[in-house]
Amino acid sequence: MSVEEHHGEPGERTQETHVQLPAPTFWPMIFAFGVTLLLAGLVTFWAVSLIGFIIVLRAVWGWWHTVIPHEEHEYVAIEPEHRPAPILVEYRSVVRLTVGEEGHRAHLPVEVHPYTAGAVGGLVGGAAMAILACLYGLVREHSIWYPINLLAGVILPGMGNATAEQLRQFNAGVFGAALIGHICISILVGIVYAAIMPMFPKYAALWAGILVPLFWTGLTYPLIGILNPAMGEHISWPWFVVCQLAFGLCGGYVIARSTNIRTFQSKAFVERAGLEFPGSHPEKEPQ
Amino acid sequence: MASIDYPLERPAVSLEKGFAQHLYEWVATVDHKKLGLMYVVSALLFFVIAGLMAFVIRLQLMFPNGHVVGPDTFNRLFTMHGTTMVFLVGMPLVAGFANYLVPLMIGARDMAFPRLNAFGFWIFLFGGFLLYYSYIGGSGLYGAGSAPDVGWFANAPLTEKAFSRGHSTDYWALGILVSGVGSIASAINVIATAFSLRCPGMTLSRMPLFVWVMVVDSWLILVALPPLTAAQIMLMLDRYLGANFFNTQQGGSAVLWQHFFWIFGHPEVYILIFPAFAILSEVIPVFSRKPLFGRAAMVGAVVAIGFISLGVWAHHMFAVGMSSWSNTFFAGSSMLVGIPTGLKIFNWTATMYGGKLRLQTPLLYCCAFLFQFLVAGLTGIMLAVAPFDWQLHDSYFLIAHFHYTLMGGLVMGIFAGIYYWFPKAIGKMYNEKLGKWQFWLMIIGFNLTFLPQHIAGMLGMPRRIYTYAPGRGWELWNLLSSLGAMVQFVAVACLVWNLVHSALRGEPAGDDPWDGWTLEWATTSPPPEYNFEKLPVVRSSRPLWDMKHPHDPDWKYE
Incomplete structure (x- = not known):
């Protein structure tokens, strides 16, 4: 044969x-x-x-x-x-996607804000938040150190035992811890903002400025007693919300003004991963 | 092409042969298709037996202070249920599907070692018989019977002579040891077949994903099963020759048994779930009318799962008091396996996304798999966290988790495969309406049975308890579980009726009822003994697509 x-x-x-x-x-x-x-x-x-x-x-x-x-x-x-039936030829054509074709790709951002914009936005938002928090301390507790000492409770669990009078006093160590913690968290949140803002389908400013701070407040509410017992005991939720909104609006504004940079998302995932897939190679005759 | 036409109507299988000749044909066969069917039918028979055992277990636990069976019988029931489902249902299903489909999919006439293949099936079956013979001869040929009652993983030192009198534990060890030889034989055969009998043009990158998964599965069997066999031989040495490997009273180690067992036992979970992965990778594309999304990544994922699954075994042992470093390592590796598994879930979903879905029974079962296996994966990640595991170890939460894995995953995948390839194997169509009835009954029954067990477990109900006192908050969850088992009973009865009735009186299926793309759909239903008149040449991973669409074949793009 x-x-x-x-x-x-x-x-x-x-x-x-x-x-x-x-x-x-x-x-x-x-x-x-x-x-x-x-x-x-x-x-x-x-x-x-x-x-x-x-x-x-x-x-x-x-x-x-x-x-x-x-x-x-x-x-x-x-x-x-017992022979099989002949295989029937199907003349209907099949539409094949081409790489990166518009309208046939995941809704992932093709452009993002630079991380530096996120860091700067976070610092600006953090400053706005701090100013309002200090204002709250001055108006309600007659001391700008009150909210700062409360914030330090995230890092220093011992603050949970402090009295209201102690919270009104300046303490250099506590101030340093609060400052470092606040700056770090502000920068991190700013970077997260920069990363996720382009992913919002519409109304990014509304999301970043108002809705995300409100969601964050909702998430914080049940957890505050665990994360920061001192703050959980003495917090004023209306002021907390106002401070969050200040962060979102100011930080979001700074980030939104930055110049966007393109990502690899403009290419198909399989192309970025170097995988073999239909349409990735020019037509060729079989070997 | 030659000019011989195919027949419009095929003659029915000859009934002129006598019973003896039919019997000889099946007993002496080395045909991979017959052996594959024998594996699957045997597994389904054992599935029904083990399912009935589970049914009795649920009846016993339906109400507090139940007295349907005695405590000793209960111990035997859960031991035999687990052992049967894992070793006499799951393992032969792996071998059965691989046997039937691998040669057809790669364009071969048979497995690489046809006689070894026959030996593998028979030794599996006789191993199963030996295990069940314990009901008669568990205390020796002249004693009253007693089946094994040490649980499906037979922890030491419970299996030592001092705690397990008679021979029931010996039957457990020997029965599994014998049937394990069949699994090894089948695994060697699958690997040799896939690597040496592929038709011209079928490079590894064009090999159907089903075959890829079965190759990795077989490789896992070869690596994972010998430790169990070794441990069982050591156990027999303990029991017969006074060795003390696991005898803690004589300086042996009970933890050693657990390491031996679980270094087999956890890869075994993947050995069992891989056939479902393989089936989904064939069914979902065909019923979505789209090629598999991320084919190369899917192959990579299954290889990665194969490797990682060999390094996670001690997450079954968080409660034995290992060092914190060991706990951390095995918690980390257990979570790691979620990455390639998650990738597969995403890729199956992405294959369906935007596809022209045909919501017939095989695809319905695939959808059920995706949801239920996801739940199993999430509870698996929870149990991989050592402190969480300490709280719920050996509780009904664990029972719910692994039943979502093996029942919600493996069994649903197998049902999808049975409905998908039934027309090919039998040449008749199953009853679609009854198939959908069975699907919905199965889904309702399954979730009604096992979802409440998560809650019962979190409320502190331990596994393997014979009964329980009222007032612990477990009554409702157990009642729901037992009602769910009844619904599943009806569903399985529907399946059995559908398969038997359709095989006898079903409509002719045609050779390619699903408009498939792999080679098994290019031959007759059921395929002739030689599979293909001419061994095919393929040019892409979807050879039938190329044949059906000569103006737009896949090979242009691969």
Whole structure:
């Protein structure tokens, strides 16, 4: 037989009348039965193992002779009545996506704000927040140190035991901890803002300036007692919301004014990952 | 192409052969398709048996202070249920699907070692019989029977002679050891077949994802099963020859058994779930009319899961008192496996996204898999956190988690595969309406059974308890679970009826009822013994697509 006769398109007919296949044999079954009996004798009776051993020997001998010196084969007739139906050609064309095609890609930002803008925006928002918080301290508690000491409670758990009078006093160490904590958190939140603002489908300014601060307040409300017991005890929620809004509006404004930079998102994921996929290579003839 | 036409009507299978000749044909067969069907049918029979055991377990726990069965019987029931489902249902399903489909999908005439293939099936079946013979001969040939009652992972030192009299534990060890030989034989065969019998043009990058997953699965079997076999031999040495590997009273280590068992046991979970992955990777594209999204990444993910799954076993052992470094390592590695698994979930979903979905039974089961396996993955991540695991270890929360994995994942995937390839294997269409009834009953029954078990577990209900006192808040959840089991019972009955009735009286399916793209749909339903008249040449990962769309074939783009 030629190679051409051996191989063809899927479902293709042959001129041959028979196909050679391995001949059926029951020796593997007998061998398996013998092995099982051999082991079953351990939990039943030694004679069972003995019978199993004899069956194994006979099965090995029988199996051996199905392959040595020549492997036994049978010729199976190709029956025309059992041929598969021809494969029907489908002429309907299929639309294939081209890489990066508009309207057929994930809604991920093709342009983002630089992280530096996020950091600067975070600092500006943090400053606005701090000013309002200090104003609150001055108006309600007659001390700008009151909100600063409360904020330090995130880092210094001991502040949870401080009295209202102690919270009104200046303490350099506590001030330093609050300042560092506030700056770090402001920068981090600013960077997160810069990353997620381009992902909002619409009204980014509304989201960043108002809705996200409100969501954040909602998230903080049940957790404040764990995160900062001191603040949880002394907090004024209306002022907290106002401070959050100040952060969102000021920080968001600074970030929104920055110059956007393009990302790899303008390319398909598979292309960025270097994967092989339909449409990634020019048409070529099969090898 | 030659000019011989295909027949419009095929002659029915000859009934002139006598029973003995039919029996010989099946007993002596080395045909991968017959063996594959025998694996699947055997697994389904064991599935029904183990399912009935679960049903009795649920009846026992339906109400507080239940007395449906005695405590000893209850112990045997959950041991045999778990052992059967894992070793006599899951493992033969792996072998069965791989046997039937791998040669057809790669354009081969048979498996690489057909006689070894036959041996693998028979030794699995006899191993199963040996295990169930324990009901008669558990205390020795002359004693009253008692099935194993040490749980499906048979923790030491419970399995030592001092605590487990008679032979029931020996039957557990020997039955699984014997059937494990079949799994090894099948795994060797799948790997050899996939790497040496692919038709011309079928490079590894064009190999169907089903075959890829089965190759990785077989490789996992080869690596993971020997430690269990070794441990079982050591256990037998303990019990028969006075060795003390796991005998804590003589300086042995019970924790050693756990390491041996779980270094097999956790990869085993992936060994069992991989066939479902393989089936979804074939069914979802065909029923979404889109190529699989991220094919190369899917192959990478399954290989990654294969590797990572070998390094997570001790998350089953957080409660034994390992060092904090060990706990941290295994918690981390367990979470790591979620990354490639999540990638697969995303890619299946992305394949369906924007596709022209045909919501027939196979795809419905794939959708169920995606939701339920996601729940299983999330509770798995929760249990991978060691302190969380300490709280809920060996509780019904864990039971719910792994049933969402294996029942909500594996079984749903297998059902999808059964409905998808039933027309190919039998040549008849199943009843779609009954299939959908079965699907909805199964989904309702499954979730009604196992969702409440999360809550029962969090309320402190431990696994394996024979009964419970009222007033602990567990009554409602157990009642719901048991009602769900009844619904599942009806669903499985629908499946059995559908398969049997359709095989006998179903409409002819045609060779390619789903408009498929892989090679098995290019041949007759059911395929002839030789699979293909001419071994095919392929040019892309969707050879039938190329044939059906000669003006727009895939090979232009791959």
